[in-house]
Amino acid sequence: MQITEIYKSLQGESTHAGLPCVFVRLTGCNLRCTWCDSEYTFQGGRKMAMEEILAEVSRLSPNGGLVEITGGEPMLQERELVSLMQRLLSDSYTVLLETSGERPLQRVPAGVIKIIDVKCPDSGEGDTFHLENLESLQSHDELKFVLSSRADYDFARDFVNRHKLAERIHAVLFSPAFRKDATGARDASHCLLDPQELAVWMIADNVPARLGLQLHKFIWDPALKGV
Ligand code: SF4
Numbered sequence: 001m002q003i004t005e006i007y008k009s010l011q012g013e014s015t016h017a018g019l020p021c022v023f024v025r026l027t028g029c030n031l032r033c034t035w036c037d038s039e040y041t042f043q044g045g046r047k048m049a050m051e052e053i054l055a056e057v058s059r060l061s062p063n064g065g066l067v068e069i070t071g072g073e074p075m076l077q078e079r080e081l082v083s084l085m086q087r088l089l090s091d092s093y094t095v096l097l098e099t100s101g102e103r104p105l106q107r108v109p110a111g112v113i114k115i116i117d118v119k120c121p122d123s124g125e126g127d128t129f130h131l132e133n134l135e136s137l138q139s140h141d142e143l144k145f146v147l148s149s150r151a152d153y154d155f156a157r158d159f160v161n162r163h164k165l166a167e168r169i170h171a172v173l174f175s176p177a178f179r180k181d182a183t184g185a186r187d188a189s190h191c192l193l194d195p196q197e198l199a200v201w202m203i204a205d206n207v208p209a210r211l212g213l214q215l216h217k218f219i220w221d222p223a224l225k226g227v
Pocket of ligand 1: 032071100
């Protein structure tokens with residue numbers, strides 16, 4: 001598999017936020033979100049065999065725990081990835097898969113918790129979510145909407161209500177997008193959408209979603225990689 005990095009940090013963007021987690025970041029993405037902070041994954045990386053990846057995960061987290069498969073878009077390497085996720089599950093890890101949902105997700109093992117980042121209009125990649133993936137949702141899965149405007153919020157709220165997502169999955173997350181050139185101060189001034197404004201909208205609409213902040217951006221310098 002082509003891998004950009006494997007490292008241990010705290011999970012930052014789901015209901016698992018705050019927990020120690022090993023991240024396996026796969027190289028390559030077929031989308032180009034305007035606010036993407038992972039452009040360094042688009043190329044490069046290095047080829048790693050499955051046993052090599054498993055050994056590194058085990059070195060970083062020898063007693064099980066949380067492993068997040070992320071990217072880039074991990075499902076671009078679906079054939080090898082499905083086997084890797086099966087091995088991690090059988091080794092007793094809790095496995096999260098962060099994906100845009102642009103690729104079919106039917107082959108993702110049932111034990112994997114999918115965190116699907118549905119792209120909103122202002123990402124420049126709206127309408128890329130593969131609607132048939134709604135059929136693959138399980139009660140432990142989470143859907144995330146990264147928002148940078150009122151138009152994005154309206155899209156996300158309507159999508160959640162139209163597909164009755166709150167009744168079908170573990171959590172729906174609304175998260176303000178971060179400026180991709182953010183550096184220095186670890187505060188909300190880097191958000192493209194003010195979290196306070198978003199909170200007011202969510203309360204007014206009684207939307208069945210939870211506000212999520214990208215925890216890692218508030219702990220470490222937003223420009224840092226591998227954290
Ligand atoms: S899907 Fe993720 S990695 Fe790909 S461009 Fe969008 S934010 Fe970046």
